Amino acid sequence: MNKSLLPDDVAAYIARTFVNESPILAKIRVETAEMPEAGMQISADQGLFLAMLVKLVGAKHALEVGVFTGYSSTVVAQALPADGTLVACDLSEEFTSKARRFWQEAGLQNKIQLRLGPGIETLDALLAEGKRFDFAFIDADKPNYCGYFERAVQLVRAGGLIAVDNTLWSGKVSDSADLSEGTVAIRQLNEMVAADPRVEACLVPIGDGLTLARKL
Ligand code: CA
Numbered sequence: 001m002n003k004s005l006l007p008d009d010v011a012a013y014i015a016r017t018f019v020n021e022s023p024i025l026a027k028i029r030v031e032t033a034e035m036p037e038a039g040m041q042i043s044a045d046q047g048l049f050l051a052m053l054v055k056l057v058g059a060k061h062a063l064e065v066g067v068f069t070g071y072s073s074t075v076v077a078q079a080l081p082a083d084g085t086l087v088a089c090d091l092s093e094e095f096t097s098k099a100r101r102f103w104q105e106a107g108l109q110n111k112i113q114l115r116l117g118p119g120i121e122t123l124d125a126l127l128a129e130g131k132r133f134d135f136a137f138i139d140a141d142k143p144n145y146c147g148y149f150e151r152a153v154q155l156v157r158a159g160g161l162i163a164v165d166n167t168l169w170s171g172k173v174s175d176s177a178d179l180s181e182g183t184v185a186i187r188q189l190n191e192m193v194a195a196d197p198r199v200e201a202c203l204v205p206i207g208d209g210l211t212l213a214r215k216l
Helices: 008-018 023-033 044-057 071-079 093-105 119-128 142-155 169-174 181-195
Strands: 061-065 085-090 112-116 133-138 156-165 199-204 210-215
Touching: 008 044, 023 044, 023 071, 023 093, 044 071, 044 133, 044 156, 044 210, 061 071, 061 119, 061 142, 071 085, 071 093, 071 133, 085 093, 085 119, 093 112, 112 119, 119 142, 133 142, 142 156, 142 181, 142 210, 169 181, 181 199, 181 210
Parallel strands: 061 085, 061 133, 085 112, 133 156
Antiparallel strands: 156 210, 199 210
8 A cells, every 4th residue: 555654653653543444445455455556556544535525515417537456546536425426437347347346246346337448538538528526536647737727727616526546656756866757747737736826725644645726
C-alpha cells in the first residue's frame, strides 16, 4: 500500500485503533499484496477518509481516475447511496479484471461503470457527454495529473470535491534537487491546484499525501 509518511509506530497506532476492514476490502488488500505493483494501493486509513469525504459531500455520482485492483472504487461505491453511481476509469484490462471480480463479489457491479482507455480521452468523452459528478478521486499516472485535474474541475459540480493521491510523493516534492518526472509532475499539480481560483484547496498528509480541492 501507499507508504505512510508517519513514523511506523504512529501509523500502526492509527491502523489498530480505527481500521477494521470489511471482508471484501481485506480480501482485495491480501490479493493485491502479492502483486509487484501493490504499492499503488491506498492505505486502509485513506479508505476510511475517502468514504467519510464522499458522505460529507453528500455525493451521489462519483468519478475515479486510476482503478488498479479496485480497493478505492469499492470504498467509494460502498459510501455512495443505493442509487449512486461511480464511473471508474483505467487503462489496464489486466488490473481492472481483478477489480471487476471484487465489485461483483461486493454486489457493486451495477453501481460501478468501468471505462477502459487513456484517462484524458475518457474524461474528454465524459465532458462531451455532459456528465457531472459530486466527487472525483484521481490516483493514476502522475505525468497526466495536471490534465486529469483540469478536466475534473470541469466535471465536478460547485461544492463538489476532487481528491488527488500521492501528492507528497514520499516527501520528494520538498527536495528541490529531485527533478524526476513524477516528482516534477506532482509539484506542478500541487502548485496548479493551490493557485486555481475555481477551487479552495488543502493538502492532507494522510498516506502518501492527499490534495483536496473543493469546487467553488
Ligand atoms: Ca496512489
